[in-house]
Amino acid sequence: MTPLPPSSSIPSRQPHSLFIRGGRIIDPASGRDEIGDLLVIDSRIAESTAAQKGDSSVPVIEAKGLIVAPGLIDMHVHLREPGGGQKETIATGTRAAAAGGFTSILAMPNTNPPADGPNTIALMRQRARETACINVFNTGCITVGMKGEQLAPIGSLHKAGVVAITDDGHCVQNNEVMRRALDYARMFDLLTLDHCQDYALSAGGVMHEGYWSTLLGLPGWPRIAEDMIVARNILLSELTGARILMQHLSSANSVRLVREAKKRGVKVYAEAMPHHIALTDASVENYDTNFKMNPPLREKADQEALLAGLADDTIEILASDHAPHAAYEKEVEFAEAPFGIVGLETELGIFAKVLIEGRVLDWPQMLGKLTINPARLLGLDRGTLAPGAVADITLIDPKHPWKVDAEKFHSLSRNTPFNGWDLPARATHTLVEGRVAWSLEKGFGG
Ligand SMILES: [Zn+2]
Numbered sequence: 001m002t003p004l005p006p007s008s009s010i011p012s013r014q015p016h017s018l019f020i021r022g023g024r025i026i027d028p029a030s031g032r033d034e035i036g037d038l039l040v041i042d043s044r045i046a047e048s049t050a051a052q053k054g055d056s057s058v059p060v061i062e063a064k065g066l067i068v069a070p071g072l073i074d075m076h077v078h079l080r081e082p083g084g085g086q087k088e089t090i091a092t093g094t095r096a097a098a099a100g101g102f103t104s105i106l107a108m109p110n111t112n113p114p115a116d117g118p119n120t121i122a123l124m125r126q127r128a129r130e131t132a133c134i135n136v137f138n139t140g141c142i143t144v145g146m147k148g149e150q151l152a153p154i155g156s157l158h159k160a161g162v163v164a165i166t167d168d169g170h171c172v173q174n175n176e177v178m179r180r181a182l183d184y185a186r187m188f189d190l191l192t193l194d195h196c197q198d199y200a201l202s203a204g205g206v207m208h209e210g211y212w213s214t215l216l217g218l219p220g221w222p223r224i225a226e227d228m229i230v231a232r233n234i235l236l237s238e239l240t241g242a243r244i245l246m247q248h249l250s251s252a253n254s255v256r257l258v259r260e261a262k263k264r265g266v267k268v269y270a271e272a273m274p275h276h277i278a279l280t281d282a283s284v285e286n287y288d289t290n291f292k293m294n295p296p297l298r299e300k301a302d303q304e305a306l307l308a309g310l311a312d313d314t315i316e317i318l319a320s321d322h323a324p325h326a327a328y329e330k331e332v333e334f335a336e337a338p339f340g341i342v343g344l345e346t347e348l349g350i351f352a353k354v355l356i357e358g359r360v361l362d363w364p365q366m367l368g369k370l371t372i373n374p375a376r377l378l379g380l381d382r383g384t385l386a387p388g389a390v391a392d393i394t395l396i397d398p399k400h401p402w403k404v405d406a407e408k409f410h411s412l413s414r415n416t417p418f419n420g421w422d423l424p425a426r427a428t429h430t431l432v433e434g435r436v437a438w439s440l441e442k443g444f445g446g
Helices: 090-099 118-131 154-159 175-187 209-215 225-242 252-264 274-278 283-286 300-311 345-356 361-368 372-378
Strands: 017-028 033-042 061-064 067-070 070-079 104-109 136-138 165-166 191-194 244-246 268-272 393-397 426-432 435-438
Touching: 017 154, 017 361, 017 393, 067 361, 070 372, 090 104, 090 274, 090 426, 090 435, 104 393, 118 136, 118 154, 136 154, 154 175, 154 274, 175 191, 175 225, 209 283, 225 244, 225 252, 225 268, 252 268, 252 300, 268 300, 274 300, 274 345, 300 345, 345 361, 345 426
Parallel strands: 017 061, 017 067, 070 104, 104 136, 136 165, 165 191, 191 244, 244 268
Antiparallel strands: 017 033, 067 393, 393 426, 426 435
16 A cells, blocks of 8 residues: 655645755754755755855845754644643644744644544644644554554554554553554554553552652552563564554663663664653652653652663653643642643753753754654654755754743643743744744744
8 A cells, every 4th residue: 555645734835945044054864063054945955055145035044153953853742632622732732842943743642532543633634734833743543542452443544644653641551452553553664652651550650659759648650660561562572573662761670671672673762751851759749740740750860761871872762742731630639630741842941951961962962862863763754954855944042041931831731840940042943844933033933
């Protein structure tokens, strides 16, 4: 069968041309890192900048002091549409993404109804074409209703344009069902994303099981509940040959398991989130529900293992797990509150603070995990500044101190643990197919 290309949902607009002058061009896909100019002709990266000489009709962006990177890709975003309009919509979620420097996002399927069939995917893609300001790519569910029992129609989902399958928010507990899902995923060469959580081992848990859960009297969600499924997935990937990405790793043991499996050539990949590398379970001290997420914040040793995993490329993906919740949903007792926090508008700054200022990664290494790595895993024709590539570009000011103010978020939700934080860097321009979707100076479409 010929699958539909994993096209974005941005409506076709007039082709755009643009000249970006004097920035630090970083293209992790090719290893390019130099001060230079970048020319966009008809919404694509041009072969050379020679054509621009003397052409004053092409708009110019002065990029002195800025990083010119491929458009950032966040492969773990909850948009909440359909069914969760009080938390987020495709319109507000993509605006938040654009303001965070992202040109493409991958939408998780735990909407209401869930994206477990081609009709829901068609609806979501239609809504994105009408209301999104950046590219939205879709995932489909692994199982019907994310119940973990009956396989979703993976072939039809693939035909409808999904670029990965996942039951994110849920985890398929039945190993036989997961094995069959992976057999299908392999047939279509679809990446499977797994939220690794053994339900029996984590039953009732609302925070990391350890010193703080004991002190605070809250039920624990121990590391072993993640490690067990990571180990299961490694074995199933070896058996089926299917590619699996372990979503939002939080545990030191999981990092070790993935590292060892990769050494054996198993096709497993891993993702890290800003909150797991910036915070520990000690933050739960005041029962603030903005520190409640799934998997939970863990200990210093886990944080250090995640950083080591990012440094040696055991973890090749950085993403947000943007999970908006309305204030009235989060303003309840810790044990009762929903899991999850927003992330799109703060993640680049948090990553710069923890990874660049912390000397864990340099800019090219960090940007690779936000551009070409997700593009390759998902099979997207994005994530590079190579000549001929689609002109999705993010300009970043690496020396732009700013303070997080949740009241200014473009997201409909405010549930962030980072309110009031001082961050060292931020995106200044988000260009989708050569068009300015957002700029720090002029806002949307400016
Ligand atoms: Zn998840």
